Amino acid sequence: SALVLVALMPLPGAPAEQPWLAAWSMATLPPLVHELAFRGWLIPRLREPLGTLVALSVSIAASTIAGALDGTLAGAAQAMVVGTACSLTFVRSGSVTAAVAVHIALAAAARLLLL
Secondary structure, three states, X not given: OHHHHHHHOOXXXXXXXXXXXXXXXXXXXXXXXXXHHHHHHHHHHHHHHHOHHHHHHHHHHHHHHHHHOOOOHHHHHHHHHHHHHHHHHHHHHOOHHHXXXXXXXXXXXXXXXXX
């Protein structure tokens, strides 16, 4: 699978004896943290008082702002696409795990396309 390929690719500065550990951490921890925060915590807090559309919009905007922190328009655009896909996945499935899986898959696809 693409995730395995990404996990096995050495990262610059990774310890030579365990490059897969650093790669695996970078491939899984950011998506997990983002999805827990933006989908698992933010959407449920906003959905009931403000509605699904507002909750989705705020979640996608938060993802886009987080992506823009790298200082590039490409980072913001990629984060907006990933945030939209993960937000819709979470709302339709009710599962943070599904949103994490989508995030990891999209991150892996982006990494493979940039090789």
